Amino acid sequence: xxxxxxxxxxxxxxxxxxxxxxxxxxxxxxxxxxxxxxxxxxxxxxxxxxxxxxxxxxxxxxxxxxxxxxxxxxxxxxxxxxxxxxxxxxxxxxxxxxxxxxxxxxxxxxxxxxxxxxxxxxxxxxxxxxxxxxxxxxxxxxxxxxxxxxxxxxxxxxxxxxxxxxxxxxxxxxxxxxxxxxxxxxxxxxxxxxxxxxxxxxxxxxxxxxxxxxxxxxxxxxxxxxxxxx
Amino acid sequence: xxxxxxxxxxxxxxxxxxxxxxxxxxxxxxxxxxxxxxxxxxxxxxxxxxxxxxxxxxxxxxxxxxxxxxxxxxxxxxxxxxxxxxxxxxxxxxxxxxxxxxxxxxxxxxxxxxxxxxxxxxxxxxxxxxxxxxxxxxxxxxxxxxxxxxxxxxxxxxxxxxxxxxxxxxxxxxxxxxxxxxxxxxxxxxxxxxxxxxxxxxxxxxxxxxxxxxxxxxxxxx
Amino acid sequence: xxxxxxxxxxxxxxxxxxxxxxxxxxxxxxxxxxxxxxxxxxxxxxxxxxxxxxxxxxxxxxxxxxxxxxxxxxxxxxxxxxxxxxxxxxxxxxxxxxxxxxxxxxxxxxxxxxxxxxxxxxxxxxxxxxxxxxxxxxxxxxxxxxxxxxxxxxxxxxxxxxxxxxxxxxxxxxxxxxxxxxxxxxxxxxxxxxxxxxxxxxxxxxxxxxxxxxxxxxxxxxxxxxxxxxxxxxxxxxxxxxxxxxxxxxxxxxxxxxxxxxxxxxxxxxxxxxxxxxxxxxxxxxxxxxxxxxxxxxxxxxxxxxxxxxxxxxxxxxxxxxxxxxxxxxxxxxxxxxxxxxxxxxxxxxxxxxxxxxxxxxxxx
Ligand SMILES: Nc1ncnc2c1ncn2[C@@H]1O[C@H](COP(=O)(O)OP(=O)(O)O)[C@@H](O)[C@H]1O
Ligand SMILES: [Mg+2]
Numbered sequence: 001x002x003x004x005x006x007x008x009x010x011x012x013x014x015x016x017x018x019x020x021x022x023x024x025x026x027x028x029x030x031x032x033x034x035x036x037x038x039x040x041x042x043x044x045x046x047x048x049x050x051x052x053x054x055x056x057x058x059x060x061x062x063x064x065x066x067x068x069x070x071x072x073x074x075x076x077x078x079x080x081x082x083x084x085x086x087x088x089x090x091x092x093x094x095x096x097x098x099x100x101x102x103x104x105x106x107x108x109x110x111x112x113x114x115x116x117x118x119x120x121x122x123x124x125x126x127x128x129x130x131x132x133x134x135x136x137x138x139x140x141x142x143x144x145x146x147x148x149x150x151x152x153x154x155x156x157x158x159x160x161x162x163x164x165x166x167x168x169x170x171x172x173x174x175x176x177x178x179x180x181x182x183x184x185x186x187x188x189x190x191x192x193x194x195x196x197x198x199x200x201x202x203x204x205x206x207x208x209x210x211x212x213x214x215x216x217x218x219x220x221x222x223x224x225x226x227x228x229x230x
Numbered sequence: 231x232x233x234x235x236x237x238x239x240x241x242x243x244x245x246x247x248x249x250x251x252x253x254x255x256x257x258x259x260x261x262x263x264x265x266x267x268x269x270x271x272x273x274x275x276x277x278x279x280x281x282x283x284x285x286x287x288x289x290x291x292x293x294x295x296x297x298x299x300x301x302x303x304x305x306x307x308x309x310x311x312x313x314x315x316x317x318x319x320x321x322x323x324x325x326x327x328x329x330x331x332x333x334x335x336x337x338x339x340x341x342x343x344x345x346x347x348x349x350x351x352x353x354x355x356x357x358x359x360x361x362x363x364x365x366x367x368x369x370x371x372x373x374x375x376x377x378x379x380x381x382x383x384x385x386x387x388x389x390x391x392x393x394x395x396x397x398x399x400x401x402x403x404x405x406x407x408x409x410x411x412x413x414x415x416x417x418x419x420x421x422x423x424x425x426x427x428x429x430x431x432x433x434x435x436x437x438x439x440x441x442x443x444x445x446x447x448x449x450x451x452x
Numbered sequence: 453x454x455x456x457x458x459x460x461x462x463x464x465x466x467x468x469x470x471x472x473x474x475x476x477x478x479x480x481x482x483x484x485x486x487x488x489x490x491x492x493x494x495x496x497x498x499x500x501x502x503x504x505x506x507x508x509x510x511x512x513x514x515x516x517x518x519x520x521x522x523x524x525x526x527x528x529x530x531x532x533x534x535x536x537x538x539x540x541x542x543x544x545x546x547x548x549x550x551x552x553x554x555x556x557x558x559x560x561x562x563x564x565x566x567x568x569x570x571x572x573x574x575x576x577x578x579x580x581x582x583x584x585x586x587x588x589x590x591x592x593x594x595x596x597x598x599x600x601x602x603x604x605x606x607x608x609x610x611x612x613x614x615x616x617x618x619x620x621x622x623x624x625x626x627x628x629x630x631x632x633x634x635x636x637x638x639x640x641x642x643x644x645x646x647x648x649x650x651x652x653x654x655x656x657x658x659x660x661x662x663x664x665x666x667x668x669x670x671x672x673x674x675x676x677x678x679x680x681x682x683x684x685x686x687x688x689x690x691x692x693x694x695x696x697x698x699x700x701x702x703x704x705x706x707x708x709x710x711x712x713x714x715x716x717x718x719x720x721x722x723x724x725x726x727x728x729x730x731x732x733x734x735x736x737x738x739x740x741x742x743x744x745x746x747x748x749x750x751x752x753x754x755x756x757x758x759x760x761x762x763x764x765x766x767x768x769x770x771x772x773x774x775x776x777x778x779x780x781x782x783x784x785x786x787x788x789x790x791x792x793x794x795x796x797x798x799x800x801x802x803x804x805x806x807x808x809x810x811x812x813x814x815x816x817x
Binding site: 003004006007071072074075076077078079080081083084086087088160163164167168171172178181182185190193194196197198200201204205207208 | 294295297298299300301302303304306307309310311380383384386387388389390391393394395398400401403404405407408411412413416417419420423424427428431
């Protein structure tokens with residue numbers, strides 16, 4: 001208990017020091033960097049994974065490949081990919097390092113989108129087409145809305161993953177909230193390490209809450225009590 | 231990367247085989263122990279969640295929040311209690327991560343037993359405990375193993391992050407490769423991690439086949 | 453506004469080699485209910501789905517009012533053809549009102565008009581408009597099926613395709629839905645193709661019945677009555693069942709039965725009058741000729757009027773102008789006297805009929 005108290009106290013001191021809230025190494029700057037990296041990586045992950053998942057789920061072709069691909073992506077070590085990107089890049093490592101960050105977010109979006117669309121009741125598809133929806137309308141008005149709980153789950157998992165991976169990316173020379181951990185460890189400045197970790201945890205919780213709110217906002221009440229665990 | 235240097239130097243791999251095998255062994259130890267601990271905790275916890283319905287929502291929320299905490303941050307927060315280079319600093323957080331996958335799967339698995347099956351078992355004179363051991367748990371096995379597969383693969387890929395606090399199995403190949411700007415080491419580290427993950431997954435699939443001859447494959451959970 | 457559907461030598465062979473329709477030719481008449489019935493896998497669903505191009509025939513043509521369905525784009529064709537399936541296929545993410553408004557919205561109606569139409573249809577199919585803002589999971593199976601029917605009717609299509617729409621609900625609800633379906637059709641006069649595997653449902657609903665046999669062969673198309681009277685072959689007679697003779701009686705009007713009134717006496721009649729009929733049972737009626745009950749000759753006291761006696765409940769009656777011989781047969785079997793009581797539309801006794809009259813009539817038809 002004593003250790004916990006000390007930890008809270010030292011982290012609080014670090015967090016509340018005015019000096020840590022300004023300048024290029026200040027919390028606002030680092031937070032903004034972190035958000036930029038995350039948004040950038042998530043955007044590209046969505047750009048790749050969402051259409052692919054929709055296509056495979058809708059057409060029913062390539063499901064096995066999607067599952068295997070997602071499994072393989074899950075097995076890849078974050079730190080290894082980030083370091084590899086940094087080691088192989090010449091010049092500014094930011095963009096190269098963000099590639100694996102995005103890559104790791106592809107799997108949850110892809111798998112959940114694919115599963116969500118695939119699980120849509122065939123009777124529902126049949127009814128939609130039978131009422132005169134063209135294939136696009138079937139996808140947009142029937143399949144996607146019904147698959148939305150799983151698609152959102154995939155996006156949430158990906159967002160959380162991106163925030164975490166972006167923390168590790170600091171090791172490869174990027175900015176962001178991970179810097180406090182890497183720099184703090186290098187000089188054994190534990191208040192900084194713990195303070196930085198606390199901010200990362202808070203950010204993760206905020207992301208989580210954002211998705212809870214998003215779900216409330218966009219999900220039809222007709223689906224609220226359906227199949228997922230969030 | 232220095233000019234003229236090949237992407238992979240095979241001779242380095244050959245000369246370090248023993249070292250790499252040692253790292254792989256340690257990597258497996260660090261990643262599998264949390265899965266075992268996770269199972270030991272999540273099975274009774276999952277049973278409790280199905281017996282007393284009110285237990286599940288708070289447990290599920292905690293699991294979700296835990297899962298969302300970046301691994302590096304969680305490792306760092308444990309340093310003051312377990313020490314910088316201690317295995318526990320890795321094992322405890324990794325165990326917590328496995329719970330976020332395993333507990334929901336155990337609950338889903340146990341809930342798979344349909345009301346008619348459960349009523350039939352009761353009608354045949356199965357007591358509460360016997361029903362749990364002989365009906366509900368066996369039926370839950372495929373779903374639980376699907377969760378164990380995910381937890382294992384995630385655990386194996388996460389361990390190397392621990393290298394940032396000085397203890398990460400194969401992760402040392404990444405930090406070392408970074409400092410020496412030596413891609414071979416990094417690539418070998420990635421490849422070995424993936425190989426370990428796939429091998430562990432294959433073992434688990436086999437285990438599941440043996441344990442549940444009545445079900446062909448486990449549900450692939452997302 | 454109704455349409456004629458023609459199958460002209462339609463064959464469907466699925467890519468795996470299954471022949472689901474084998475040279476089917478058939479007309480589904482304007483404003484009538486044509487029922488496709490037959491064993492599972494007989495090609496009924498496939499045949500139905502060739503009409504709205506959910507299935508394209510391998511050869512042969514499907515025509516609506518003489519024009520091939522291939523002439524219109526599938527989506528446009530389908531917006532003009534109502535479609536109801538077994539599990540209703542409602543959109544779980546849309547309210548009941550929005551589910552029903554689907555096709556009008558696809559046709560470009562504005563939201564207000566489409567919703568107003570939805571509420572109108574909810575009443576038509578017997579749904580409380582208060583349910584309009586609910587979601588499908590909040591409805592019972594029978595209610596969902598009503599929504600399915602309302603949704604198919606929303607844009608007032610001249611043709612309705614219904615694939616086992618009532619088979620997923622329990623028998624009581626099914627009977628209710630069937631009854632309302634017939635009432636609705638008597639107002640709307642759509643050209644309806646209705647698929648079922650249940651011969652009783654086919655007989656109850658169909659103006660004409662098309663019987664499909666495994667392999668996609670159409671074996672007989674006839675009115676229910678003719679189908680029961682003259683099955684084309686062993687398959688059809690096997691399919692319509694062993695008791696088809698009794699089912700057939702559903703189509704013989706009770707008015708064809710001779711009625712006796714010698715055993716019908718006013719309650720004021722005396723015991724002696726009752727004995728004088730020489731019959732084992734007499735029926736007492738009140739001043740407005742409503743049946744009061746049966747009196748058995750054996751049990752009659754020595755004197756008095758019928759009014760003072762304890763009578764046996766008259767049991768089930770039949771309406772002479774409306775019921776079928778099958779109802780009469782049922783009433784005869786259940787009656788203590790072995791006689792069924794025929795009443796007019798006001799409930800007054802017209803006469804009674806028994807085994808002998810039934811036997812004569814059945815032999816004559
Ligand atoms: N998409 C399909 N691909 C292959 N065979 C099919 C397909 N749809 C139906 N069939 C086969 O065609 C036959 C007729 O099916 P169907 O029209 O559904 O029969 P019914 O509705 O009378 O039960 C069955 O043998 C069925 O298995
Ligand atoms: Mg069918």
